[in-house]
Amino acid sequence: xxxxxASTRRHFLTLAGGAATIGAIPVVSLRPAxxxxxxxxxxxxNVVGTATVQTGRVKLDIPPLVENxxxxxxxxxxxxxMTSSDYVKSxxxxxxxxxxxxxxxxxxxxxxxxxxxxxxxxxxxxxKITAIARLSDGSLWSVSTEVVVTLAACTEDVI
Amino acid sequence: MAAALIxxxxxxxxxxxxxxxxxxxxxxxTGYRRTAxxxxxxxxxxxxxxxxxxxxxxxxxDLFPATAANPFISFFTIATESGKFDFEWIGDxxxxxxxxxxxxxx
Numbered sequence: 001x002x003x004x005x006a007s008t009r010r011h012f013l014t015l016a017g018g019a020a021t022i023g024a025i026p027v028v029s030l031r032p033a034x035x036x037x038x039x040x041x042x043x044x045x046n047v048v049g050t051a052t053v054q055t056g057r058v059k060l061d062i063p064p065l066v067e068n069x070x071x072x073x074x075x076x077x078x079x080x081x082m083t084s085s086d087y088v089k090s091x092x093x094x095x096x097x098x099x100x101x102x103x104x105x106x107x108x109x110x111x112x113x114x115x116x117x118x119x120x121x122x123x124x125x126x127x128k129i130t131a132i133a134r135l136s137d138g139s140l141w142s143v144s145t146e147v148v149v150t151l152a153a154c155t156e157d158v159i
Numbered sequence: 160m161a162a163a164l165i166x167x168x169x170x171x172x173x174x175x176x177x178x179x180x181x182x183x184x185x186x187x188x189t190g191y192r193r194t195a196x197x198x199x200x201x202x203x204x205x206x207x208x209x210x211x212x213x214x215x216x217x218x219x220x221d222l223f224p225a226t227a228a229n230p231f232i233s234f235f236t237i238a239t240e241s242g243k244f245d246f247e248w249i250g251d252x253x254x255x256x257x258x259x260x261x262x263x264x265x
Contacts, residue, residue, distance in 0.1 A: 070228070071227040098224075099189070099224065100223065100224065100225070102221075102223045103223060103226075104223060104225070104226065105221035106221075106234070107219040108218065109216070109217050109218070111212070111215075111239070112218065112235050112236055112237070113176035113177075113235050113236060113237040114235040116234070117232070118232070118233040118234075119220075119226065119230065120226070120227035121227055122189070122224070122225050122226070122227050123225075153227075
């Protein structure tokens, strides 16, 4: 009788442990590897190579405090005359903590007249956003901004 | 298939910088979400957007899962001549949508 009690207890503990383990697996897989400051740096290197990136000329308009990360308005503008000899070729936007580090690549021509692009993005966490512009003379300019996100996007509905 | 909304001024003066706004209905499923049963929901996003002005490409964008559902993109161009803007979206699972808008330039 005593042994049966012990076995019941052991049985219960095994079950409880098993349940805990099962419970733990989704918790672990809930968090995808995700973009990290390192993977953002790698994504930026993929675009700019070894060239130096200067700070300035780019303006990143994004609310500093975001309630809903599912749709965040973002405007990137670059100070440029946009003539056929001096224009913005492309704008690349990166993030630190979404599941992957790219937010968008935009390719412009001198016919744009104004180097400005707006879109709506998703943000999974409070993080740093970096925009880099490549000019026709090959120079690269960047700006970074911190965004606080209260409701995360990208991986919701997982629980 | 997919509903697209385009906003281009009907008329413009030659040399004016005009804003073009585009919106297309699309779920933009990130591929990082799971169902209640823990099954991964496969990625289904628009990956490329192109705008041509009388056949010449004036704007192109690469989109990622980080683009919000129903992608909105706005950009600028110089009104050079009367004609047509062609918009094209390409995405996962063979998704493709086109739209166009006309402009008269004085």
